[in-house]
Amino acid sequence: xxxxxxxxxxxxxxxxxxxxxxxxxxxxxxxxxxxxxxxxxxxxxxxxxxxxxxxxxxxxxxxxxxxxxxxxxxxxxxxxxxxxxxxxxxxxxxxxxxxxxxxxxxxxxxxxxxxxxxxxxxxxxxxxxxxxxxxxxxxxxxxxxxxxxxxxxxxxxxxxxxxxxxxxxxxxxxxxxxxxxxxxxxxxxxxxxxxxxxxxxxxxxxxxxxxxxxxxxxxxxxxxxxxxxxxxxxxxxxxxxxxxxxxxxxxxxxxxxxxxxxxxxxxxxxxxxxxxxxxxxxxxxxxxxxxxxxxxxxxxxxxxxxxxxxxxxxxxxxxxxxxxxxxxxxxxxxxxxxxxxxxxxxxxxxx
Amino acid sequence: xxxxxxxxxxxxxxxxxxxxxxxxxxxxxxxxxxxxxxxxxxxxxxxxxxxxxxxxxxxxxxxxxxxxxxxxxxxxxxxxxxxxxxxxxxxxxxxxxxxxxxxxxxxxxxxxxxxxxxxxxxxxxxxxxxxxxxxxxxxxxxxxxxxxxxxxxxxxxxxxxxxxxxxxxxxxxxxxxxxxxxxxxxxxxxxxxxxxxxxxxxxxxxxxxxxxxxxxxxxxxxxxxxxxxxxxxxxxxxxxxxxxxxxxxxxxxxxxxxxxxxxxxxxxxxxxxxxxxxxxxxxxxxxxxxxxxxxxxxxxxxxxxxxxxxxxxxxxxxxxxxxxxxxxxxxxxxxxxxxxxxxxxxxxxxxxxxx
Numbered sequence: 001x002x003x004x005x006x007x008x009x010x011x012x013x014x015x016x017x018x019x020x021x022x023x024x025x026x027x028x029x030x031x032x033x034x035x036x037x038x039x040x041x042x043x044x045x046x047x048x049x050x051x052x053x054x055x056x057x058x059x060x061x062x063x064x065x066x067x068x069x070x071x072x073x074x075x076x077x078x079x080x081x082x083x084x085x086x087x088x089x090x091x092x093x094x095x096x097x098x099x100x101x102x103x104x105x106x107x108x109x110x111x112x113x114x115x116x117x118x119x120x121x122x123x124x125x126x127x128x129x130x131x132x133x134x135x136x137x138x139x140x141x142x143x144x145x146x147x148x149x150x151x152x153x154x155x156x157x158x159x160x161x162x163x164x165x166x167x168x169x170x171x172x173x174x175x176x177x178x179x180x181x182x183x184x185x186x187x188x189x190x191x192x193x194x195x196x197x198x199x200x201x202x203x204x205x206x207x208x209x210x211x212x213x214x215x216x217x218x219x220x221x222x223x224x225x226x227x228x229x230x231x232x233x234x235x236x237x238x239x240x241x242x243x244x245x246x247x248x249x250x251x252x253x254x255x256x257x258x259x260x261x262x263x264x265x266x267x268x269x270x271x272x273x274x275x276x277x278x279x280x281x282x283x284x285x286x287x288x289x290x291x292x293x294x295x296x297x298x299x300x301x302x303x304x305x306x307x308x309x310x311x312x313x314x315x316x317x318x319x320x321x322x323x324x325x326x327x328x329x330x331x332x333x334x335x336x337x338x339x340x341x342x343x344x345x346x347x348x349x350x351x
Numbered sequence: 352x353x354x355x356x357x358x359x360x361x362x363x364x365x366x367x368x369x370x371x372x373x374x375x376x377x378x379x380x381x382x383x384x385x386x387x388x389x390x391x392x393x394x395x396x397x398x399x400x401x402x403x404x405x406x407x408x409x410x411x412x413x414x415x416x417x418x419x420x421x422x423x424x425x426x427x428x429x430x431x432x433x434x435x436x437x438x439x440x441x442x443x444x445x446x447x448x449x450x451x452x453x454x455x456x457x458x459x460x461x462x463x464x465x466x467x468x469x470x471x472x473x474x475x476x477x478x479x480x481x482x483x484x485x486x487x488x489x490x491x492x493x494x495x496x497x498x499x500x501x502x503x504x505x506x507x508x509x510x511x512x513x514x515x516x517x518x519x520x521x522x523x524x525x526x527x528x529x530x531x532x533x534x535x536x537x538x539x540x541x542x543x544x545x546x547x548x549x550x551x552x553x554x555x556x557x558x559x560x561x562x563x564x565x566x567x568x569x570x571x572x573x574x575x576x577x578x579x580x581x582x583x584x585x586x587x588x589x590x591x592x593x594x595x596x597x598x599x600x601x602x603x604x605x606x607x608x609x610x611x612x613x614x615x616x617x618x619x620x621x622x623x624x625x626x627x628x629x630x631x632x633x634x635x636x637x638x639x640x641x642x643x644x645x646x647x648x649x650x651x652x653x654x655x656x657x658x659x660x661x662x663x664x665x666x667x668x669x670x671x672x673x674x675x676x677x678x679x680x681x682x683x684x685x686x687x688x689x690x691x692x693x694x695x696x697x698x699x700x701x702x703x704x705x706x
Contacts, residue, residue: 115602118532122607124525191604200611201518203526206604 007187008071008107010037012063017181017196019332020058021120026307026340027054028113034212037185038106039068047216052300056340062332070105071187074098100188107185110210111192119205123198125179220325220343226253226292228260228316229282230275232328236308238262238273248347249298251324254291259284264298293350294322304342322346352425354382354457356418364417365444369666370696371408372437377489379502382423383430387414390502406657409503410696432497434490443468443484464488506699511675512649515541516613520662520672526607531655534600536703538652541676543645545612551605552652555598556704597652615673649678653700661698
């Protein structure tokens, strides 16, 4: 592969692969996503039939090293037919970003999220069950470095994975195990390379990238919106309590209590979950004086359950057209956050 | 024909069955006066989605490590060969884990033979409750029948090229489940310098071909270029060797590299004569390899699911595991079990596509 100096380049090192894995898990309602890398961080965008959109951001502040180099712009002649001789007239040329970059010069490509997650979880530290990767019973000692002496562990196989003290030269697989990951990307057509290291073991993964689908431009028109914010776990519990057999979920905002209600119409019964200001809602602002009631496809809305359980706060907004946008805040440490967002198109608006 | 014994507290008998459970359709056990042998193999006719055929495992232990009060009597030299399903044996194990004693008896003779287990559990009041389980024996084999199954035979293979102690099987577990999600085959490579490399593959075996290198353009310190043989020869890097011979996996090309592993010395080191020559050409090549090209990687491609089956051996609490490789042909895992005087459980996997 010719190393073309005009291509954009990205390299970044993340201390904990779990952060990236968490973000991907919050948004992956389908496998193929558009990955968008720029100077401020990495975005993943997904969209299905213009009905459900999700995206997440892993900002640059989370990385230990982060470097994004813009590609060289290409010259494109405005009117190819009127090219005369070999004279270069700058006014007839326009610069544009080459293929594989969006109109801000950010690298954009498609990638399979399941493959990416499999690679990030190579050492078992980015999985859903944290770092406890051992099978429990049956650890054995005397490995690595060539020593054959049995380790001091005197335990019965039936006692599970705890060790009875003594010297133990096995690699600990505690929940705190953290794997660092280094990522590189060298422009369209190249693979996204991940390098993970865990106690001296190095894994290199080359994930093929795809040409990006034409991104669906979707502007959440914020002119007239109503917003509600609350802790994610309340939204999580509420959604889980609703009847999953219901085809739709109805959201209702009201100036009177209950200010926010989510309802399902199941085969057996209709369920309402109510939230009120002063109770669990952190804030609630309506655009109008009257109630708003909009329904959404419940299966779509349920996709955001993962984001709810992995985040601390949820910011809900419904705009004039009835689109629902929910933004989630994932704090990593002091002053370091990651963001994810879902947008849903409405089924029906009730006046 | 009579067989009666009490199973040792460590339940090693059941643990062995657990270790070899998924290898093949049936488990063969040979009971003799002094030892007990296990054998299982994945035949070509077995379900291909559970392995490409060819994975075999066997083990032989002194009867005393598995049982006490062992009594056996039969007309064919006090030997009994049986075939049963490993899953059935494991159902018995479920009740046995918290019991005070487990006895085993063969019942039923030729009509519907069973291996009967009586599990005695004592509750805190001291009352003993026995549970009886009859495990169906699929077949009692005659001596010639046992030989025909080849379950207890070790296949004849050449002396291996590389011996190495692989990384802890625990660590491989996570890695392999990630690999499993990416591809069906894994290429295992090792050299005599303590390096072991696992690579994903789609199962193709190619001729030498110019294929692009795996390592990313900004190579890191431990990448392919830095390991060289002791003799200073220019070995192609492991990655390039593998890329030339085996097809790339489609979803992602992954390579995991372990270093600082231990190479046990070859059992039969080539003997050098007084005048510096070797007894055979083979010995000469071997010695040359050890001295001049210890960095050369030997590789074998096998199914990921077969390797995962080898990891099941953690049920017998291995003390050590030694892996031996024959370049482009087969790989052997010798699992030394704890507290059994170095008895081994051996897994043999030929290269995929070479049956």
